[in-house]
Amino acid sequence: MSRRFRGESQHKVDSKGRVSIPAQFRRVLETCDPNWQAGGNPELVIVYGDKRRGYLECYTIEAIQEVDAKIAALPRGSGPRKTLERLFNRQSYQMSVDETGRLVLPAKLRDRIGLDGEAVFAGAGDTFQIWHPDAYDIETAESDAALEELPEDFDPLMYLDGITPDQLKG
Secondary structure, three states: OOOOEOOEEEEEEOOOOEEEOOHHHHHHHHHOOOOOOOOOOOEEEEEOOOOOOOEEEEEEHHHHHHHHHHHHOOOOOOHHHHHHHHHHHHOEEEEEOOOOOEEEOOHHHHHHHOOOOEEEEEEOEOEEEEEOHHHHHHHHHHHHHHHHOOOOOOOHHHHHHOOOHHHHHO
C-alpha cells in the first residue's frame, strides 16, 4: 500500500464545508494511521498556522508524530520550540474522515484560504495540501516559470544527486 500522497484533483466543497478526499489519499491516511482498523475512519491533522502559505497542509498521524518528536527534542522554552508548538499544535485541527470519505472543513479553515465551492487536493509526499483553485493555478504557473529559467538540458532528478542548476552553468 502506498504511503505517499501523489497527484492532484479538484473537488466540490458544499455549504457545510464537506469535501470528498481523493480515494488514493484516503488509502494513505488509513495506512499511516496506527489506530485505523478496517471499516473505521482514519484521522489526520490539518495545519493552518503559517499565514505565508496559501493552502492547508494535511498530515497523516505518522507524519505529525514525526514532527511532534522533533519539536519535543528541542529545548523547552526555546524560541524555535515555541514557534513550532504554536504552528503545529495550537494552529491545527485533528479530525477524522467521515464514513463517506469526506472531510468537514470548519469555516475558520475555509476562510483562511478562501474556499467557497471548489478545492484542489495536491499530493506532497508525506502530506497533502488543500488549495483554492485560483491560488493553486497561480502557484503552478510560478513553478512552471521557474522551470523555464533552468538550462534546457536540466533534469530535476539531478537534485537527488546533490547537483544544483548553478553547478551546471560552470
